[in-house]
Amino acid sequence: MKYTEALRLTQPIHHARLRPRGALFVTMQSTTRLAFFMSSKLALAAIQSIAKSQAPHLRARAILRLAIIPSLGLWCAAALSAPAGPQQNVLSRPGMTLNGKWHVIVDPYENGYYDYRREPFDAAAAPRGGYFLDRKPADRSDLVEYDFDTSPTLMVPGDWNSQEDRLFYYEGSVWYRRTFHYTPSSPNRRVFVHFGAANYQADVYLNGQKLGRHVGGFTPFAFEITTLLKASNNSLVVKVDNTRHADAVPTVNTDWWNYGGLTRDVTLVETPALFIRDYQVQLAKNSPGRIAARVQLDGATAPVKVTLSIAGAGVSASAMSDAEGAATFNLDARKLKLWSPENPQLYGVSLTAGEDRIEDRIGFRRIAVRGNDILLNDRSVFLRGISLHEENPLRGGRAYSVEDARLLLGWAKELGCNFVRLAHYPHNEHMARIADELGLMLWEEVPVYWTIQWENPQTLANAKTQLTELITRDRNRASVVVWSVANETPVSEPRTRFLKELVDTVRALDATRLVSAAMEVHPDPADPNHRIVDDPFGAYTDLLSFNQYVGWYDGLPDKLPQIRWSLGYQKPVVISEFGADALQGFHADRLTRFSEEYQEDLYRQTIAMLKRIPQWRGTTPWILVDFRSPRRPLPHVQDGWNRKGLIGENGMKKKAFFVLKDFYDSIEKSSDTLPPKRP
Ligand code: GCB
Secondary structure (H helix, E strand, C coil), X not given: CCHHHHCCCCCCCCCCCCCCCCHHHCCHHHHHHHHHHHHHHHHHHHHHHHHHHCCHHHHHHHHHHHCHHHHHHHHHHHHHCXXXXXCCCHHHCCEEECCEEEEEEXXXXXCCCXXXXXXXXXXXXXXXXXXXXXXXXXXCCCCCCCCCCCCCEEEECCCXXXXXXXXXXXXXXXXXXXXXXXXXXXXXXXXXXXXCCCECEEEEEECCEEEEEEECCCCCEEEECCCCCCCCCEXXXXXXXXXXXXXXXXXXXXCCCCCCECCCCEEEEEECCXXXXXXXXXXXXXXCCEEEEEEEEECCCCCCEEEEEEHHHCEEEXXXXXXXXXXXXXXXCCCCCCCCCCCCCCEEEEEEECCEEEEEEEXXXXXXXXXXXXXXXXXXXXXXXXXXXXXXXXXXXXXXXXXXXXXXXXXXXXXXXXXXXXXXXXXXXXXHHHHHHHCCEEEEECCCECCCCCCCHHHHHXXXXXXXXXXXXXXXXXXXXXXXXXXXXXXXXXXXXXXXXXXXXXXXXXXXXXXXXXXXXXXXXXXXXXXXXXXXXXXHCCCEEEECCECCCECCHHHXXXXXXXXXXXXXXXXXECCXXXXXXXXXXXXXXXXXXXXXXXXXXXXXXXXXXXXXXXXXCCCCEXXXXXCCCCCCCCCCEECCCXXXXXXXXXXXXXXXXXXHXXXXXXXXXXXXXXX
């Protein structure tokens, strides 16, 4: 079965039965929510009765004493604000899609969030305003200055910039609201609302109650809504804010479009009370021929039998969960056919625990480095790659769907790639799943880009969270072979410390893949043709990856034959970027900037230059397709597009596409798993 056929989220499940709200199924979150609700109600009632019954001086003291109750409420509200932990493989769970038209209110002054004293409405024990209340006037005299029902709509998933001309450059807050009916399929089920991503900050409310906030524009998050959900007329409101901040990840300065909105799928996900929250089923790192698996349950109060089976490989085993609700497996995997670009073998994997059952399609392969080689399943491999932004130029805007993934990764296959760098932030989950199917290895990355605040602990925590959410989502994807923690960050001690913490985070979460970062090159003041890579961070990565632009930002392509390299590490070199802008269809001689001929010549000469690096083991040139960037204003040439694509915004291939394709085809013919011939 293909991955697309396995998507089961488009069909709503309607059942008439009511859900019991037994104590066992009230989660921590719902308990605190209840406490908050009760405490604020109690406090209000008490204050009203004091106000009616007591003398003024007694009144003040009594009200002061009661202030403790709403504070308890506020404490509880704070406990509500974290999203539920990450869930593995939500795409295969039953539930209901919330994709489609959502009503939106554009709110540049954040009127719907702050009162006129700039206090957030949702910080009050009983909010008196705020668009999240989704109010209607109670009668003709009632004053309500917004109305979702008559406000315009935007499609979800989708960025707002490419859907509405007036929002093309908009950076700020937009409120999204969607109403829905939903009854879980049987009693005692739990329900979560899951967001593939919202750029950059999302405040989420259901039926007027705050579920919490998520920060970070490219990773998934979910909130449990079991006890707040009604059978009909639920109002789900999300304030999405894509304002750039200096202390954020990414920071204010990037070379891509800051698309805002609910950019990925939104779904209701239904599970039994006890369910499989997370799992990692991969080959064991140090024992070839064995699978090491860990399954994490949610809602287990006693040991539970967990089974894991891979029917196609005759594997089936069970284990009891431990005190943390985790079950571990170590299984014989000698019968498995390994996943590779030539044979992207995936196996149906099923996991069961109690009433829960979840199915996945997983590939098994080994990736490692040895000396200057990258080993895929113990054979040296050359990474025939390309970089890619998450944009569909033909429709415009962020890519989000299976079809988008097939279009973009299909172009990479046409180019002869076995490897794709998903730059510069986590792309949607479909990308990794389609790459699994197509046999493309992936480099996945977090937006630690250029000038992050290296000494700000909140910025570090933010980067770690985004990295954790990405790895948790994709660590069962055979396609993912590299986690990259940064791009072109300026060398300094605080920056290296920051990045080292990210490497530690990766290794703690997933020791089976390679770690890298796109580093920089520096010139030798004594020799104009000498380039050096000696970033101290290179000591912590598995690959020596760097971006270099000799011939574009650094002289003209004629310089390329003279360039010599000093590389500070004996590691496989993967050139994470090189390239030149070219406007598709603009033809001139090879020294005319922005012509296809300039780009074509630069590719030819760069490939020849890179062949002289003995430890060269792969590259991801910049970039497969032109992409939007506000840094690129040159009229009639760029018009707001970075033109370094090998394919234009119109989907037409430029001449350089064929230069790279010829090179990749020649490697493939000589041997797919050997580096190119050294000169
Ligand atoms: C880079 C950056 C990339 C830019 C590219 C360019 O080095 O990593 O994000 O888009 O250069 O086109 O200048």
